[in-house]
Amino acid sequence: MSAATGASVWRQPSQVWAVAFACVVAFMGIGLVDPILPAIAESLEASAVQTELLFTSYLLVTGLAMLVTSWISSRIGAKATLLIGLALIVVFALLCALSGSVDAIIGFRAGWGLGNALFISTALATIVGAASGGSGAAIVLYEAALGLGIAIGPLLGGILGEVSWRGPFFGVVALMAIAFVAVLVLLRTPNEKRTPTPLSAPLRALRHPTLAILAITALFYNIGFFVLLAFSPFPLGFGALGIGLTFFGWGVALAVTSVWVAPLLLRRFTRTGVMIAVLPLLAADLIAAGVFVWSPAALVAFIVVGGLLLGVMNTVLTESVMEATDEPRAVASSAYSAVRFLGGAAAPPLAALLWHAFGPTVPYLFAAVAVILAAATLVIGRSRLARIDARDADAADEAAAILVGDAA
Template sequence: MSAHGGSAVSVWRQPAQVWAVAFACVVAFMGIGLVDPILPAIAESLDASPVQTELAFSPFPLGFGAMGIGFTFFGWGVALAVTSVWVAPLLLRFLARTTVMLLTLPLLAIDLVVAGILVEDATALVVCIIVGGLLLGIMNTVLTESVMEATDLPRSVASSSYSAVRFLGGAAAPPVAAWLWHAYGPTVPYLFAAASILVATATILFGRRALARIDEREADAADEAAAVLVGDAA
C-alpha cells in the first residue's frame, strides 16, 4: 500500500509507448558505443581529431579553416531556418505532405550528386551545402508534422521516438562517410547519401497508400512545437 492508501504501482508496469521510447534510447546508446571506438582510426587517416570526424564530413573536402567552416555552416543554418519556418508551411497550404517530400527528396539527391562531382571545387561545394540546407529545412518541418500525425500515440512519445532514430543516424553518418572517403574517394560519400535518399523517396512513393493518414490530418502548430521540444529534450 502507498502512503496515500492506494495500491503500490510497479515501475515495470508502464504503457507500451514508454517501453518503445526506452528501447529506442538503448539502441541509440548502443550505436554510440559502436561508433566511438572507430573514430580515432578514421581521424588519424584523415589527419583530423576524433571530434572533427564525429561532427561532420563536408569540412574535410572543403579544406577551410575554422572561420571558413563556421561561415559555411552559418549559411547552411540560416537557409535551413528560413525554409523550415516560412517556406515549408507555405508549401503545405497547397500540397499534401507526401507530395512535398516526393518533390524535395529528389532535389536533395541531385544536390548531393552535384556536390560529389564538384567536391574538389570549394566554392561549388559551399553552394551545394547551403542549397542542401534549404531543402533540409523543408524536410525538417514536413517530417516532424508527418511523425506527429502518423500515430495516435501522445505527441511527446512520437517526437521522442523520432528524435532517437534521427540522432542515431546523425551519430553514424560522419564516420561512415569518412570511411567511404578513405576507401573509395571523396565523391563516394555524397553518392551513397544520394542513393539512400532515393531509397527513401521510393519508400514514400510505393507506400503512399499506407501514409494517407498524414495527408488527411492537420497539425496543431502549438502542440507540435511543444512535442518537438519535449522529444528533443528526452
C-alpha cells in the same frame, strides 16, 4: 497552417521563449564541432574517422536514450527532465573542453548526447503544449529554433575555433548555463498531470505503420543530412572561420525554408507530396556536390542549397510525425527520433572511410543513394500515410487545445 496561426507564431508566453532559447543552444551543439574537426584532428593527432566519431558517439547515445526519455519525463515531469538534460550538457561540454585526447572527447560527447536526448524530446512536447496558435505554430517555432541553432553553432564554432579548438566547448558551457537558468525561472508547470508512460511505449509506437514508415524515411534521410554536415569540412579545405561561415549560410538557408517556405508549400500540397518532391532534389544536390567536390566555391553553393532543401524536409517530417499516431506527442517524438538519430550516427564515420578508400566524391554519392531510399520508402508506403495528409490545420489546433487543457 492558417493565416491566423502563422500570425501568432511570434506571440508566445515567456515560458515558450525560455524553452525555445534553450532549443537554440541545444541545436548549436550539433554543428558546433563542424569548424573545428580538422583542427581537432591536427592538434590531437587523430584520423578523420576518429574525429567523425565525435558525431557518432553523440548521435548514437542521443538516439538510444530517446527510447527512455518519455518514460523518464512522465514520472519526474517536463521541467525536471529539461533541467537534467541541460545540466548534463553543461557538465560534458566542460569535460570536452578540458580533454587532452580525441578518445576522451568521443566519450564525453556521448554523455552530451544523453543530456541532449532528455532535453530535445521533452522540449518539442513542451512547446507544443504551451504555445499559443496551435501545434502548427509551435512546430514552426521549434523548427525556427532548430535552424537558428544549427546556423549559429558553426559560426560560433568557427569564431572561437580560430583561438583554440577548446573555445567552442567553453562557449556551449556558458550558453547552456544561461538556458538552464531561463528554464528554471520562466517555465511554469502548475498542476502538471503525470501519467506514467510504459518503458516499452516508444517501441510499441513504432509498430504503427505510419510512424514506422516515417521513421525509416528519416533514418535514410539523416544519412544524407549528416554526410553533408559532418563530412564536408574536410574536402572544403578551409580554416575554422571559413567552415563556420559556410555552415552559417547553410543554417540560415535551413531556417528560412523551415519557417517560411515549408508552411507555404503545405498550404497547396500534401505532406507526402512535398517530401516525395523534395527528396530527389536533395539527392541531385548531393550528387552535384560529389561531382564538383574539387571546387570549394561550388561545394559551398551546393551546401547552402542543401540547407534550403533540408529545412523543408525537417519541418514537414516533424509535422507528419506529430500527426502520425494517437500516441502522446512525447512518445511519438521519442520513437521517431531514436530511429533517425541512429541513421545520423552511422553516416560520419562511413563517409570518412569511403573518402579514404575511394576519394571525396563517393561519400556524397553514398548520401544521395540513402536519400533516394528515403524517397522510395515514402512512395512504397504512401497508402499507409493517408492519415498525415488528412490532418488539416484545424484538426492539429484541436489536438493542441486538448493537450493544453490536460496540462492545465
